[in-house]
Amino acid sequence: MQKPAPVDYPVHELIRNRWSPRAFSEKPVPPEILRSLFEAARWAPSSNNEQPWAFLVATKDDPETHSRLLSTLVEFNQTWAKHAPVLAIAVSELEFARTGHPNRNAFYDTGAAVAGVTLEATARGLFVHQMAGFDPHKAIELFHIPKGWEPIAAFAIGFPGDPQTLPEDLRARELGGRARKPLADFVMSARWGNPAPFLK
Ligand SMILES: Cc1cc2nc3c(=O)[nH]c(=O)nc-3n(C[C@H](O)[C@H](O)[C@H](O)COP(=O)(O)O)c2cc1C
Numbered sequence: 267m268q269k270p271a272p273v274d275y276p277v278h279e280l281i282r283n284r285w286s287p288r289a290f291s292e293k294p295v296p297p298e299i300l301r302s303l304f305e306a307a308r309w310a311p312s313s314n315n316e317q318p319w320a321f322l323v324a325t326k327d328d329p330e331t332h333s334r335l336l337s338t339l340v341e342f343n344q345t346w347a348k349h350a351p352v353l354a355i356a357v358s359e360l361e362f363a364r365t366g367h368p369n370r371n372a373f374y375d376t377g378a379a380v381a382g383v384t385l386e387a388t389a390r391g392l393f394v395h396q397m398a399g400f401d402p403h404k405a406i407e408l409f410h411i412p413k414g415w416e417p418i419a420a421f422a423i424g425f426p427g428d429p430q431t432l433p434e435d436l437r438a439r440e441l442g443g444r445a446r447k448p449l450a451d452f453v454m455s456a457r458w459g460n461p462a463p464f465l466k
Contacts, residue, residue, distance in 0.1 A: 267289070267426050267429055269287075270282045271285070271444055271446075272443075272444065274448070280385050281385075283388055284385065284387075284393075285444065286394070286395040286396065287393050287395060287427070287429075288346040288432060288436050288439070288440055289346070289426065289427035289428055289429045289440055290346075290349045290350040290351070290422060290424035290425065290426070291351075291425040291426060291427040291428075292351060292427075293424070293425045294325065294326060294327065295351050295352050295392065295424060295425070299392070300323070302386055302390070303383045303386050303387055303390075303392075303423065304383065306383055306385065306386035307321065307379040307380065307382045310375065310378040310379040310382045311375070311378060312371070312375035312378065312379075313369065313372075313374075316359075316363070316369060316372075316375065317379075318359040318369055318375055318376065319376040319379045320356075320357045320358075320359070321355065321356055321357070322335065322355045322357065322405070322409050322411075323352065323353075324336075324353045324354070325351060325352050326351045332353060334408050334409075335353045335354075335355065335408075335420070336348055336353060337408070338401050338420065339399060339400045339401075340399035340400060340401070342399060343397050343399045343400065345433065345436070346432060346436060347395070347420075347422045349424075349431075350395070350424045351424045352423040352424060353420065353422055353423075354421050354422075355419070355420045356376050356379070356380050356417070356418050356419050356420075356421065357376075357411060357415050357417050358373055358375075358415065359372060359414060360372055360415070360416055361414055373418055376418050377418075380396065380419070380421065384396075391425065391426075392423060392424060392425055393423070393424065393426055394421050394422070394423050395421060395422045396419050396420070397419060397421060397422070399420075400417070402418075405417040405420075449461075449465050453465060
């Protein structure tokens with residue numbers, strides 16, 4: 267299912283076509299595609315080129331790891347994410363490896379890496395649905411995540427599925443519209459709250 271963004275200004279079709287479905291096909295994601303998705307993450311920019319990210323990835327052909335990762339999600343997310351053939355957790359390293367100083371951009375850089383995954387996925391006809399609704403403490407325990415690393419967000423990856431397979435409330439959200447704040451709310455100049463002049 268396509269759900270292109272009703273943009274106010276033209277953007278690249280990858281940006282327009284990316285969205286976060288909850289209906290996923292059970293079709294597996296071939297390993298060569300997974301390699302490309304995480305290669306896209308690898309080439310994200312990061313503060314000091316620290317690359318402070320790591321990914322735990324579970325595919326359905328390893329059912330034990332897939333269900334262990336699924337068990338870290340909140341119940342709401344489990345209801346739909348259990349069908350996704352690939353589940354992942356993005357993890358950030360909180361300190362610079364070389365100096366031990368706090369890396370205040372670690373989360374930011376990890377988000378940029380996941381953005382790379384989402385766009386590479388869109389280009390290949392796949393979708394990514396990110397989730398804050400998971401238990402980071404459980405993820406640390408179940409996947410032996412070392413001290414100094416923090417699980418930030420989970421995400422599901424897969425080919426689009428049939429929205430009719432979703433429970434009614436989720437189906438309505440799947441088929442509903444997409445909305446965003448206008449640019450003038452968050453692109454400012456001269457002083458806070460002042461919309462940038464190029465918006466006029
Ligand atoms: C960091 C992050 C956390 C999110 N957490 C959840 C979640 O726990 N459950 C869920 O169903 N969607 C979650 N979403 C998806 C957002 O609701 C979705 O991206 C937003 O509504 C915009 O829709 P779009 O991605 O289709 O444009 C999350 C997205 C992000 C980026």
